[in-house]
Amino acid sequence: MTAKTPIESLTVLTDLVLPGETNYLDNLFGGELLARMDRACSIAARRHSRRIVVTASVNHVAFSKAVPVGSVVTVEAKVSRAFNSSMEIYVDVWTEDRQSGVKTKVNEGIYTFVAVDETGRPVPVAQIVPETELEKKRYDGALRRKELSLVLAGKLDPKEATELKAVFLGKEEEK
């Protein structure tokens, strides 16, 4: 299978924050943002794999800044690394100032999607070749994030999580 670059899966969703999508403080409701992120990641995973894809896990979400009602929100998702059947998708969330048009990053998230066949069985996907510095950084960290997600899900023995152990113990102690 021919490898692909992250830009080939780039998915950009832009939409308003309407009053029915907010919390008591008139800021975007967290669950609504998660749904927008999940949708963008799902399309990115589909563009990369050209298969049916399902969300396997939400590895990380940081709600760093509140997003007020009336904001224009842009969600940008790209596959950062592919393994066998699973793909890590990084999603960045931006708002845009009404007058200046200046974009501010407000949130980010990391999702794992799995490509499956019509019966829901995992199938292989193309590998990723990162191009930019940021894509390379995200690619390099993806294996330890996969290990962490699997350990938390009870699907990997922490002793087997070699990349993850190296983060805490350093390469030397790990040996």
Ligand SMILES: CC(C)(COP(=O)(O)OP(=O)(O)OC[C@H]1O[C@@H](n2cnc3c(N)ncnc32)[C@H](O)[C@@H]1OP(=O)(O)O)[C@@H](O)C(=O)NCCC(=O)NCCS
């Ligand atoms: C995701 C799913 C297909 C994985 O099936 P599975 O039986 O665990 O299959 P496997 O163990 O072969 O795992 C398949 C891949 O998913 C990865 N994976 C599974 N659970 C994971 C998790 N919690 N975090 C990260 N990766 C995970 C595995 O590491 C493997 O990756 P690889 O093939 O790239 O090495 C299956 O659990 C499923 O269908 N879940 C429901 C999905 C869904 O409905 N999502 C919408 C939520 S409402």
